[in-house]
Amino acid sequence: MWQDVHAAGSMNLAGFRILDCTEECGYLAGKLLAELGAEVIKVEPPQGDPGRYQPPFIGDSPDPELSVPWLALNTSKFSVTLDLADGKDRSTFLRLVGTADAVLETAGNGARLGPLAHGIDDAELRKANPRIIVCRLSPFGTTGPYAHRRGSDLTVLALGGNLYPTGNPDRAPVRCSLPVTHFHGGIELATATVFALWGRLQTGLAETVDVSQQECLTMPNMTAPLQYPFTGFTGKRVGGGFRGAKAFFRELWPCKDGWISFALRGGPARNPGIQALVAYIRECGMAAPALERDWQNYNHNTISQHEVDAIQDALAAFFQTKTMEELFRVACERNLLLAPAFSAREIVASRQLAARGFFLDVEDPGRQLVLRYPGYFAQTSLGPACVRRPAPRIGEHNDLFLSSLSAPLHET
Numbered sequence: 001m002w003q004d005v006h007a008a009g010s011m012n013l014a015g016f017r018i019l020d021c022t023e024e025c026g027y028l029a030g031k032l033l034a035e036l037g038a039e040v041i042k043v044e045p046p047q048g049d050p051g052r053y054q055p056p057f058i059g060d061s062p063d064p065e066l067s068v069p070w071l072a073l074n075t076s077k078f079s080v081t082l083d084l085a086d087g088k089d090r091s092t093f094l095r096l097v098g099t100a101d102a103v104l105e106t107a108g109n110g111a112r113l114g115p116l117a118h119g120i121d122d123a124e125l126r127k128a129n130p131r132i133i134v135c136r137l138s139p140f141g142t143t144g145p146y147a148h149r150r151g152s153d154l155t156v157l158a159l160g161g162n163l164y165p166t167g168n169p170d171r172a173p174v175r176c177s178l179p180v181t182h183f184h185g186g187i188e189l190a191t192a193t194v195f196a197l198w199g200r201l202q203t204g205l206a207e208t209v210d211v212s213q214q215e216c217l218t219m220p221n222m223t224a225p226l227q228y229p230f231t232g233f234t235g236k237r238v239g240g241g242f243r244g245a246k247a248f249f250r251e252l253w254p255c256k257d258g259w260i261s262f263a264l265r266g267g268p269a270r271n272p273g274i275q276a277l278v279a280y281i282r283e284c285g286m287a288a289p290a291l292e293r294d295w296q297n298y299n300h301n302t303i304s305q306h307e308v309d310a311i312q313d314a315l316a317a318f319f320q321t322k323t324m325e326e327l328f329r330v331a332c333e334r335n336l337l338l339a340p341a342f343s344a345r346e347i348v349a350s351r352q353l354a355a356r357g358f359f360l361d362v363e364d365p366g367r368q369l370v371l372r373y374p375g376y377f378a379q380t381s382l383g384p385a386c387v388r389r390p391a392p393r394i395g396e397h398n399d400l401f402l403s404s405l406s407a408p409l410h411e412t
Helices: 024-035 068-073 087-097 122-128 153-159 180-203 213-221 223-231 271-283 305-319 324-334 344-348 351-355 398-402
Strands: 017-021 039-044 078-081 102-106 133-138 208-212 241-243 248-250 252-254 259-262 338-340 359-364 369-374 376-378
Touching: 017 024, 024 039, 024 068, 024 102, 024 133, 024 180, 024 376, 039 087, 078 398, 087 122, 087 398, 102 180, 133 180, 153 180, 153 213, 180 208, 180 213, 208 213, 213 223, 248 305, 252 305, 259 305, 259 324, 271 305, 271 324, 324 338
Parallel strands: 017 039, 017 102, 039 078, 102 133, 133 208
Antiparallel strands: 241 248, 252 259, 259 338, 359 369
């Protein structure tokens, strides 16, 4: 068996056992808790979790053991397979609940996995274990008029208010290419689980936690809804730029080998940086008439679109002669508010991340692979919250966890 990167006893959540019965939108929660040191057991149907069949796959053909999303979001977990519709397996599952501290599951109409989807409610879970904490993630929460509605990443993103202001002003709203509602919801589910475990230690009470993805996505946008009754402003899309009083400004610029972020925002904090950039452009022999102006008193709210376009043409021509690395080095030396827009290529090659040991090569003997992962998401005084083992194979740990579950269930 894979050896933990850090001894279990030194981890933040060492000693807690958590049953992960979530579908795709909840995978991240179990991963985070496992990498904080909890013993997280992924409970799957006999054929494996449906997420194992999601592309892309490592290799040329679909393989439930080689799904890239599965491998990415289920590290550090164990796997057992149980058919909760089968009486014997249902009984085994409840015995497993009797050994655990918390159960994570996804809820809402369309949920296929987990206790609730198979008619196992809180009362039955707490008959098996009066101290069990139940943590649920669903598109809209488990109460209210939308409680039983389906909700994809796209619909939750839209109803959470994040979709409307995202994209370019001349087109319809756009979503991110990754399911951000899953990630926001998963982080909140993990956080809520930690607080519920802490609360049980303080009060002895086992809570039921209800996390709504819609609410998780609404909270980052609360400024606009709170302002609307007073201003009538609903927000707007500005794409890769920002709008001043008289003009639209770009913030993302192509350079020699990628993209950089730079904004022509004025004010006492930003004008010195623009002055320093223009001085650097002159040193490089690419001064342009549009750049010769009073930058010390520059105000982006008073400049016309015609002036902005001329300045941006000069900046664009200059940026395209430099690499991201060259521009970022100069930005650090001269206090320019400029940064490279890293793609996966640059992130993997980052010297800063390498110096902190951020990436970890994880041997996966069961699949005969060595996979590189972001090794940790936090450094703590008890050690990093890091990848402890590769994502489990289907039912890989049945013997380890299920063979001993022959004792009677807990009685209330």
